[in-house]
Amino acid sequence: MLDVVIIGGGVVGCAVARELSRYDLRILLLEKTADICNGQSKANTAIVHGGYDAQPGTNKAKFNLLGNAMFEQICTELEVPFKRNGSLVVAFEGDDEQMIDRLFERGQENGVPGLSIIDREEILRREPNLNPTAKRALLVRNAGICCPYELTQAYAENAACNGAEFIREAEVTSILPNPQSGWLVRSMAGEFETRAVINCAGIYADKINDMVSQDHFSIHPRRGEYYIVDKKYAGKFTSTIFQIPTRLGKGILVAPTVDGTILLGPTADDIQDRDDTRSTAEGLKKVLAGAGKSWPELPGRAFITTFSGVRAHCDRDDFIIGEAKDAPLFFNAAGIESPGLSSAPAIADYLAKMVAKRLKAAQNPNFDPHRAAIPKFREMSCQERKLAIAKNPDFARIVCRCETVSEAEIRESIRRPVGARTVDGVKRRTRAGMGRCQAGFCTARVVEILCEELGKSPLEITKCGGESKMLTGFLFNRGGGEE
Ligand SMILES: Cc1cc2nc3c(=O)[nH]c(=O)nc-3n(C[C@H](O)[C@H](O)[C@H](O)COP(=O)(O)OP(=O)(O)OC[C@H]3O[C@@H](n4cnc5c(N)ncnc54)[C@H](O)[C@@H]3O)c2cc1C
Numbered sequence: 315m316l317d318v319v320i321i322g323g324g325v326v327g328c329a330v331a332r333e334l335s336r337y338d339l340r341i342l343l344l345e346k347t348a349d350i351c352n353g354q355s356k357a358n359t360a361i362v363h364g365g366y367d368a369q370p371g372t373n374k375a376k377f378n379l380l381g382n383a384m385f386e387q388i389c390t391e392l393e394v395p396f397k398r399n400g401s402l403v404v405a406f407e408g409d410d411e412q413m414i415d416r417l418f419e420r421g422q423e424n425g426v427p428g429l430s431i432i433d434r435e436e437i438l439r440r441e442p443n444l445n446p447t448a449k450r451a452l453l454v455r456n457a458g459i460c461c462p463y464e465l466t467q468a469y470a471e472n473a474a475c476n477g478a479e480f481i482r483e484a485e486v487t488s489i490l491p492n493p494q495s496g497w498l499v500r501s502m503a504g505e506f507e508t509r510a511v512i513n514c515a516g517i518y519a520d521k522i523n524d525m526v527s528q529d530h531f532s533i534h535p536r537r538g539e540y541y542i543v544d545k546k547y548a549g550k551f552t553s554t555i556f557q558i559p560t561r562l563g564k565g566i567l568v569a570p571t572v573d574g575t576i577l578l579g580p581t582a583d584d585i586q587d588r589d590d591t592r593s594t595a596e597g598l599k600k601v602l603a604g605a606g607k608s609w610p611e612l613p614g615r616a617f618i619t620t621f622s623g624v625r626a627h628c629d630r631d632d633f634i635i636g637e638a639k640d641a642p643l644f645f646n647a648a649g650i651e652s653p654g655l656s657s658a659p660a661i662a663d664y665l666a667k668m669v670a671k672r673l674k675a676a677q678n679p680n681f682d683p684h685r686a687a688i689p690k691f692r693e694m695s696c697q698e699r700k701l702a703i704a705k706n707p708d709f710a711r712i713v714c715r716c717e718t719v720s721e722a723e724i725r726e727s728i729r730r731p732v733g734a735r736t737v738d739g740v741k742r743r744t745r746a747g748m749g750r751c752q753a754g755f756c757t758a759r760v761v762e763i764l765c766e767e768l769g770k771s772p773l774e775i776t777k778c779g780g781e782s783k784m785l786t787g788f789l790f791n792r793g794g795g796e797e
Pocket residue numbers: 321322323324325326327344345346347350351352353354355356357358359360361362363484485486487514515516517518519522537538539580622623624625626647650651652653654655656657
């Protein structure tokens with residue numbers, strides 16, 4: 315019998331698994347798709363928000379502020395890229411200027427440290443490529459950026475090293491009361507008896523809650539579309555550039571990433587299908603119009619690709635965190651839209667302590683908070699490269715030329731706990747395929763390495779699980795005849 319089943323392997327579920335692994339508990343995380351970090355956590359703006367935007371007194375305001383302050387420690391322990399680059403909310407016209415005052419006051423009320431309002435001269439001194447028609451801006455010094463995939467993977471790896479189990483392709487289909495244990499969780503990977511269940515199912519968290527509780531809420535999918543700007547333009551902006559937030563979201567941003575690309579977006583469009591992550595001509599047009607307002611010199615040939623993510627917007631307009639009133643030992647982390655990435659460390663800390671207390675769990679005496687990142691060949695000095703190659707000649711074979719990713723890194727991403735099983739899984743763990751050519755060059759070799767490491771045929775390798783097969787058949791069989 316298990317102590318805790320966590321449903322959903324996004325940043326929240328994986329962070330909860332890691333924080334719970336501080337205790338002497340049998341923990342299992344069930345993820346519906348072929349990999350962790352396949353939902354909102356893979357498709358967002360990667361900002362660690364300052365916390366000025368949420369309504370005072372809400373869970374969003376509370377967990378954003380607490381989570382933001384935890385990022386240095388978490389990202390040091392787990393070796394995840396994180397930078398406090400600060401953000402600017404820029405007023406360009408009319409009412410915008412009053413909104414800056416309002417956001418400043420709201421930020422003060424939420425307890426955000428180091429907020430100030432700066433004038434045009436200071437804005438352009440900080441960001442010379444910003445539209446010179448900027449009038450005033452809210453400077454949010456504590457805002458940062460991180461790598462959301464690496465954070466999610468690092469949480470999962472560390473949780474696994476501390477004893478938590480992960481099963482992918484394990485969609486939870488029902489949860490039933492069970493006199494022996496508390497709950498019986500039925501999934502596509504089997505049935506599990508457990509004392510407690512934690513719902514971290516992202517845009518499906520309402521469906522999971524409905525399986526056990528009469529205290530209903532509903533999640534409404536809201537899509538955000540983006541362009542990614544080539545690394546060639548790294549350094550054009552230092553801070554994350556916001557415009558005035560709207561009722562639907564934080565507006566179109568120009569957002570530098572820890573990897574040197576710049577994200578433009580997201581849009582905020584309510585949609586019907588929760589899994590509809592298409593990029594649309596209409597959406598991308600809005601992105602260009604919005605981003606062009608902040609970055610008038612935006613080069614038309616700068617983009618390497620587009621993507622979109624679907625926000626889990628809840629009808630209660632706040633995070634729902636805690637034990638369900640009518641379902642003992644069933645806990646929700648639901649409605650976790652933005653600032654969910656920023657809040658994940660604090661949500662996980664809060665929930666893990668609450669669950670451990672309810673289960674009267676002892677500490678795990680062997681808990682190790684540290685996880686070492688996969689060594690990145692592109693970041694090594696010449697001397698470090700020589701040493702790495704001497705130890706492991708696979709470092710000398712560069713598979714992804716755009717991002718300088720070596721074979722050694724790809725093999726390690728597959729061998730690690732909760733390792734890559736798909737082409738996208740390798741991409742998110744190593745950046746192979748994320749560069750200018752968008753995997754045009756390295757895909758075949760990545761498929762080959764996946765086959766070698768997993769003992770699979772190329773026909774079994776998928777892009778991201780399910781039917782997303784990379785190859786449909788052989789033109790010739792091994793004897794040379796047609797198949
Ligand atoms: C466009 C966009 C921009 C954003 N920008 C930011 C930002 O800059 N900063 C910020 O702080 N936040 C941002 N966010 C919000 C942030 O990304 C999310 O709040 C966070 O990733 C939520 O993590 P999660 O683990 O709750 O959900 P998810 O990452 O969605 O994970 C949920 C997981 O549950 C799995 N699942 C669902 N149903 C089942 C089932 N039945 N059985 C098993 N598994 C199941 C899913 O497959 C998925 O992997 C943004 C979100 C979007 C969409």
